[in-house]
Amino acid sequence: xxxxxxxxxxxxxxxxxxxxxxxxxxxxxxxxxxxxxxxxxxxxxxxxxxxxxxxxxxxxxxxxxxxxxxxxxxxxxxxxxxxxxxxxxxxxxxxxxxxxxxxxxxxxxxxxxxxxxxxxxxxxxxxxxxxxxxxxxxxxxxxxxxxxxxxxxxxxxxxxxxxxxxxxxxxxxxxxxxxxxxxxxxxxxxxxxxxxxxxxxxxxxxxxxxxxxxxxxxxxxxxxxxxxxxxxxxxxxxxxxxxxxxxxxxxxxxxxxxxxxxxxxxxxxxxxxxxxxxxxxxxxxxxxxxxxxxxxxxxxxxxxxxxxxxxxxxxxxxxxxxxxxxxxxxxxxxxxxxxxxxxxxxxxxxxxxxxxxxxxxxxxxxxxxxxxxxxxxxxxxxxxxxxxxxxxxxxxxxxxxxxxxxxxxxxxxxxxxxxxxxxxxxxxxxxxxxxxxxxxxxxxxxxxxxxxxxxxxxxxxxxxxxxxxxxxxxx
Numbered sequence: 001x002x003x004x005x006x007x008x009x010x011x012x013x014x015x016x017x018x019x020x021x022x023x024x025x026x027x028x029x030x031x032x033x034x035x036x037x038x039x040x041x042x043x044x045x046x047x048x049x050x051x052x053x054x055x056x057x058x059x060x061x062x063x064x065x066x067x068x069x070x071x072x073x074x075x076x077x078x079x080x081x082x083x084x085x086x087x088x089x090x091x092x093x094x095x096x097x098x099x100x101x102x103x104x105x106x107x108x109x110x111x112x113x114x115x116x117x118x119x120x121x122x123x124x125x126x127x128x129x130x131x132x133x134x135x136x137x138x139x140x141x142x143x144x145x146x147x148x149x150x151x152x153x154x155x156x157x158x159x160x161x162x163x164x165x166x167x168x169x170x171x172x173x174x175x176x177x178x179x180x181x182x183x184x185x186x187x188x189x190x191x192x193x194x195x196x197x198x199x200x201x202x203x204x205x206x207x208x209x210x211x212x213x214x215x216x217x218x219x220x221x222x223x224x225x226x227x228x229x230x231x232x233x234x235x236x237x238x239x240x241x242x243x244x245x246x247x248x249x250x251x252x253x254x255x256x257x258x259x260x261x262x263x264x265x266x267x268x269x270x271x272x273x274x275x276x277x278x279x280x281x282x283x284x285x286x287x288x289x290x291x292x293x294x295x296x297x298x299x300x301x302x303x304x305x306x307x308x309x310x311x312x313x314x315x316x317x318x319x320x321x322x323x324x325x326x327x328x329x330x331x332x333x334x335x336x337x338x339x340x341x342x343x344x345x346x347x348x349x350x351x352x353x354x355x356x357x358x359x360x361x362x363x364x365x366x367x368x369x370x371x372x373x374x375x376x377x378x379x380x381x382x383x384x385x386x387x388x389x390x391x392x393x394x395x396x397x398x399x400x401x402x403x404x405x406x407x408x409x410x411x412x413x414x415x416x417x418x419x420x421x422x423x424x425x426x427x428x429x430x431x432x433x434x435x436x437x438x439x440x441x442x443x444x445x446x447x448x449x450x451x452x453x454x455x456x457x458x459x460x461x462x463x464x465x466x467x468x469x470x471x472x473x474x475x
Contacts, residue, residue, distance in 0.1 A: 008059040008068040011052055011076050012119050018044045019112045026105035034099050041108040042087050042442070049080040060125060064187055067125040071319075074467075075122050075250045078323070081453075082243045082330040083115055088446030089338045090235040092439075093345055107147065110140040111239065118247035122254070127176045127186040130251065134172070138165045138215075141244065145232040157231030164214060164224040172211020178204035188259035197263055205263055209270060215248035216304045219278040226285075229297035234344050237293055238337035241300045246326045249307055253322050256311060271311045276406050279305025283413040292340045292350050295417075296333070299376060302414055303329060306391055309407060313394030321390040324457075324467045328375065328387040331453030335372030338447045339365050346437045357433030358425040365437065366425045368447050375454045377418040378411050383458030 006013065021044060025037050058069045090107070098104040117136025124130035142165065146158025180186050182201055183194045195201055213221040229237045256267055282302030289295040307329075310322035342365060343358075344350050359366040375384030388411065392404045439447075457463050 005059065005061060008056070008061060009066065009123075010056070011048070011073070012116060012123075014048050014051060015112055015116050015119065018048060019109060019116070022105055022108050022112070034104060035095060037099070037105045037108070038091050038094055041105075042084075042091065045080075045084055045087060045112075049077070049084050052077040052080050062129075064125045064189070065129045066120075066123050068123055072123050074323070075247075076119055078327050078330065079115065079118060079243055079246055081327075082246065082334065083111065083239070085330070085334045085338075085446045085449055086111070086235060086239050086243070088442045088449070089238065089334070089341055091442040093233070093235060093341070096345075103147075107144070110144050110147075114138075114140040114144075115243070118243070121247060121251045124251070125188055127179070127188075130255075131169075131173060131176065134169060137244070137247065138169065141165075141236075141240065144236040144239070145228055147236060148233050151231070153231035154233065155231075157228040160224050160231075161228045168211045168214030168221070170211075171207050171214075175204045175207025175209075175211065178207065188255065191259045192261055195260070195262055197266055201263065202266055205260060205267055206270065209252075209267065212248055212252045213274065216245055216252070216307075217301045218274050218304055218308075219281045219301065222278070222282070222301050225301060226289075226294045226297040229300075230291060230293045234293065234337060234341040237297075238334055238341070241296065241337065242330045242333050245300065245304065246330060249304075249322060249326055253311065253319055257319060268312060271308050272400070272403060275305050275308035275312075275403065277305070278302070278308065279407060279410045283410050283417070286414070287417045290352050292352055292355075292421075295352065295421075296336060296340070299414070299418075300333065302410065303333075303376065305410070306388060306407060309391040309395040309400075309403065312398055312400050312403065314398065317394050317397065320467065321387075321394045325387040325391055327467060328383040328454070328457055331450045331457065332372050332375035332382075332384055335368055335447065335450030335454060336376065338443065338450060339369040339372070342437055342439050342443060342447075343434060347434055349434060352421060352424055354432075354434065355421065355424045356428035356430040360429075361433050361436050365439075365447075368451055369425065370422055371451055371454050373418040373421055375458075377415045379415070381458060383454050383456075386458045 018041075022037065022041055025040050029036060052073065056068060056070060056073045060067055094104045094107060098107060114137045117133045117138070120133030121130055121137060124133060142158050142162035145161045146155050148154035176186070178200060179191060179195070182198075182204065183191045185191055185194070210221065217225045229240065232240065260267055279302050282298050282305055286295060286298035286302060289298060307322065307325055310318045310325060312318070313321060340350065371382060375382040378384045378388040392407060395407070396404050
């Protein structure tokens with residue numbers, strides 16, 4: 001195989017090189033210089049993120065197991081942006097709590113390893129490569145969820161995640177085995193031309209979708225979400241809520257619109273029900289939450305329900321609106337989690353009531369949270385409004401008017417509980433308000449990137465045109 005062929009995998013190769021460099025830095029740096037691991041990891045991954053925006057060409061490797069195209073390349077870039085923001089927001093926590101314990105480099109190694117698995121999932125040309133990527137992306141997250149070794153809730157989060165992930169992987173694999181039994185192939189393009197809509201194919205589709213529904217926290221596969229989000233460190237929770245979920249959304253969209261295209265009538269009925277149940281239950285449970293991490297956990301469940309509306313649209317439009325929504329969701333959710341992390345890191349407070357009077361003591365953090373929550377709620381002119389608008393347009397274009405009506409009602413419900421946080425920060429007063437928090441420069445960079453993303457993606461039309469152009473490249 002020519003060397004130039006391997007450049008189709010340049011994102012995977014660069015990330016593997018970063019993992020090896022961080023590993024060597026851990027071995028050779030003296031204890032006094034371990035802080036350099038933070039700079040090395042963030043610097044190298046920033047280079048990786050920038051390099052991802054150089055154009056690529058379509059190609060296949062390993063007997064069609066691996067596919068590379070402008071679309072998959074862009075999906076990886078979206079995930080890279082999310083991971084880079086998480087790394088910026090995590091720097092102060094790693095420097096204070098992990099470096100002295102000798103566990104700083106392991107955090108980066110686990111993050112990069114799970115991202116590498118997501119790369120392989122997105123570029124998979126068959127179910128074997130997909131499953132390898134699924135396992136590589138899932139196992140390190142269990143270790144990350146349990147990373148706070150002095151917190152029993154963190155250990156519990158790791159156990160719950162690994163058990164739930166194992167069950168979900170088994171269910172998905174069982175569905176894949178039935179697909180192979182029916183079609184005689186695990187390659188997506190061969191499955192697309194031979195799969196039918198018989199009872200066994202429908203059962204296989206349901207099992208496979210159930211496995212990915214766990215990654216997306218779709219109801220009723222969401223039970224792990226709130227407990228894991230609450231128990232895991234805030235940085236890991238933010239990674240789980242956006243990067244992991246974004247990768248699952250991308251691969252589910254690709255497989256349904258390509259390999260399972262002939263079963264569209266069947267899986268659209270399943271998605272229809274899942275979307276309604278997920279957004280409704282996610283919203284109703286979010287209203288009851290007082291812990292900010294659990295609050296954002298159920299918010300992310302509801303957002304996953306909205307995301308499914310994109311699958312009801314025609315293939316190219318559906319791919320475009322999902323790409324656009326995930327990109328917006330990354331900036332919006334990481335902005336909210338960044339503020340939660342800054343407050344939790346400085347004061348240990350995570351209860352919504354403890355945010356009362358926050359605007360008077362920390363106006364900048366309050367404004368970041370305000371913009372992020374407005375974007376999640378879909379209030380114009382921030383980007384989240386346009387993301388939901390295009391999801392609704394995509395579903396309505398195929399005649400799913402009742403689904404869009406229910407989604408609009410759920411947007412109104414979500415607006416209520418997002419404004420509960422806004423009311424606590426801006427309208428309530430407290431004698432024990434959170435004192436002024438001095439954030440480090442890297443966390444500020446992460447929050448500024450979130451604010452710029454929330455504002456620019458909605459208001460700067462070339463970004464919208466570029467993303468929708470990528471969605472049109474779905475093969």
